[in-house]
Amino acid sequence: MTWAPEGTKTTNMPGMPAMAEAYARWVNSHGGIAGHPLKVLTCNEHNDSADATRCAQRAVDAGAVAVVGSYSQYGRSFMSPLEVAGIPYIGGYGASEEEFASPLSYPVNGGQAALLAGNGRQLAGDCKRVALVRPDSIQGDQMPSLLDAGLQSGSRSPARDVKAPEDGTDYSTQVAAALKAVGADPAVYGTAAGGGEATGSCVSASLGDHTDTFFDSFRRLQEESPKVRVASVLGSVDQSTVNRTGGATGPLEGADITGWYPVAGDPRWLPMRRVINEEAFNDSRIDPADQGVQTTWIAYTVLRAVIQQLDDAGVEDITAHAIQTTLDRGDRAIDTGGLTPKLRWRGDDMLAVTDFPRIVNGMVTYQVVRNGELVAAQDGFVNVTTTLERRRTDTGD
Known part of the structure; x- marks a missing residue:
C-alpha cells in the first residue's frame, strides 16, 4: 500500500502513489522481486485524519505486507491500525511524529x-x-x-x-x-x-x-x-x-x-529515471525532482532488498511479520545506491534524538x-x- 494526499487545498503528493504503481509495473515486467509479483494498492489520504485511518484500515483489510513510501501528517490516525495488524511502515515522508516513534516504522530519512x-x-x-x-x-x-x-x-x-x-x-x-x-x-x-x-x-x-x-x-x-x-x-x-x-x-x-538526498541531476538517480521513462513517461504526476517521488523510490528499494534477503534465506511466504522481523534483525545494511547512507533499524542504529527515537539517518544535503x-x-x-x-x-x- 502507498498513500498520499491528492486534490486538496494544502499539501499534495500525487507523485508518490504514481511512482509506486510505476515501480510495480517495472519490477513485474522483469520477473517480480526474487520471483514474487508485486501488487501495489494506493489510497488518497486527502490530508484528513479520518481518511488516513481509512487508508490504513484498507491496508489491513487487504492483507498488505507493508505500507511503503507514503505521506500523511496524521500518524496518530494511521499507525495504530498498522501496529495492531503488525504491518510495517517503510519510508514514510517524515511528516508526523509517530513515524519516528512507532516500533513498526522504518524511516529512510530524518524527516x-x-x-x-x-x-x-x-x-x-x-x-x-x-x-x-x-x-x-x-x-x-x-x-x-x-x-x-x-x-x-x-x-x-x-x-x-x-x-x-x-x-x-x-x-x-x-x-x-x-x-x-x-x-x-x-x-x-x-x-x-x-x-x-x-x-x-x-x-x-x-x-x-x-x-x-x-x-x-x-x-x-x-x-x-x-x-x-x-x-x-x-x-x-x-x-x-x-x-x-x-x-x-x-x-x-x-x-x-x-x-535529504542528492540534487535531482545527480547520476545516482539514473535508475529511478529509467524506470519512470519506461513505465510512466507521460504521467505528469511523477516529477523525478520531487522529494516525495524520490522517497517512494528509496522506500521500494528497501522493500525489494528485504524480500531478496528473505528469498536468500529460503523464505517463500512473504508476510508482514517476516518483513518486520528482517528489518528489526538488520543482518545486512540496505544499500540505496548512495541516495542515503546504508540503512538498518537495529536498536544500535537509532540516533539519540528526543521526540524522534526512530531516526537512523541524520544526513541532509x-x-x-x-x-x-x-x-x-x-x-x-x-x-x-x-x-x-x-x-x-x-x-x-
Missing part, C-alpha cells in the same frame, strides 16, 4: 526534523537575523525549535516565528511581519531604499505547496525593502517552484535550500538556487545528528 535543523545550520553561516514563516498547525509548531537548533549550532540567535495559514492565497501580512522581524521593513525603508542590502537578514519559509504563493507575495514587498536572503527546505521548494516564481530573476535566486537552477551547494552529505541531539539539552527536554 522534517533533519531538514529544519539542517536549514538552520546552513543559514547560520550567512544570517545574523532570521525569520521562519511556517504553518499555523500542530506540525508547524515543531518547526521553530528545530530551525533554532541549527542556528544555535552556529552561535546565532533563535529565529522570529511567523505563523501563516496552510491554505493561504496571499501572504502579504506574513511577508511584512518577516521583513520587519529581520530589520528590512518596507514601511521603514520605503521605496527609496529599495535594492539596498539588509546585511545578514534572512527569511526561511516552509509552507508546503503554498510556499510559492508566499514567495510571490514576498517578491512584491521585497521590491520596497533592502535585499533579504531567502531559504526553505526541499518539499516546500523544488525546481518547479523556482521556475514558477521567476527562475533566475525570481525571489528564490540565491536561496539556501536543505534536502545543502543546495542553492544558482542561475535559476537547484544545484549542490557543497559535495556530499551533512550530518545533523549532533545538532538534533543537542536540541534535547538546549530546550531542556
Whole structure:
C-alpha cells in the first residue's frame, strides 16, 4: 500500500502513489522481486485524519505486507491500525511524529526534523537575523525549535516565528511581519531604499505547496525593502517552484535550500529515471525532482532488498511479520545506491534524538538556487545528528 494526499487545498503528493504503481509495473515486467509479483494498492489520504485511518484500515483489510513510501501528517490516525495488524511502515515522508516513534516504522530519512535543523545550520553561516514563516498547525509548531537548533549550532540567535495559514492565497501580512522581524521593513525603508542590502537578514519559509504563493507575495514587498536572503527546505521548494516564481530573476535566486538526498541531476538517480521513462513517461504526476517521488523510490528499494534477503534465506511466504522481523534483525545494511547512507533499524542504529527515537539517518544535503537552477551547494552529505541531539539539552527536554 502507498498513500498520499491528492486534490486538496494544502499539501499534495500525487507523485508518490504514481511512482509506486510505476515501480510495480517495472519490477513485474522483469520477473517480480526474487520471483514474487508485486501488487501495489494506493489510497488518497486527502490530508484528513479520518481518511488516513481509512487508508490504513484498507491496508489491513487487504492483507498488505507493508505500507511503503507514503505521506500523511496524521500518524496518530494511521499507525495504530498498522501496529495492531503488525504491518510495517517503510519510508514514510517524515511528516508526523509517530513515524519516528512507532516500533513498526522504518524511516529512510530524518524527516522534517533533519531538514529544519539542517536549514538552520546552513543559514547560520550567512544570517545574523532570521525569520521562519511556517504553518499555523500542530506540525508547524515543531518547526521553530528545530530551525533554532541549527542556528544555535552556529552561535546565532533563535529565529522570529511567523505563523501563516496552510491554505493561504496571499501572504502579504506574513511577508511584512518577516521583513520587519529581520530589520528590512518596507514601511521603514520605503521605496527609496529599495535594492539596498539588509546585511545578514534572512527569511526561511516552509509552507508546503503554498510556499510559492508566499514567495510571490514576498517578491512584491521585497521590491520596497533592502535585499533579504531567502531559504526553505526541499518539499516546500523544488525546481518547479523556482521556475514558477521567476527562475533566475525570481525571489528564490540565491536561496539556501536543505534536502535529504542528492540534487535531482545527480547520476545516482539514473535508475529511478529509467524506470519512470519506461513505465510512466507521460504521467505528469511523477516529477523525478520531487522529494516525495524520490522517497517512494528509496522506500521500494528497501522493500525489494528485504524480500531478496528473505528469498536468500529460503523464505517463500512473504508476510508482514517476516518483513518486520528482517528489518528489526538488520543482518545486512540496505544499500540505496548512495541516495542515503546504508540503512538498518537495529536498536544500535537509532540516533539519540528526543521526540524522534526512530531516526537512523541524520544526513541532509545543502543546495542553492544558482542561475535559476537547484544545484549542490557543497559535495556530499551533512550530518545533523549532533545538532538534533543537542536540541534535547538546549530546550531542556
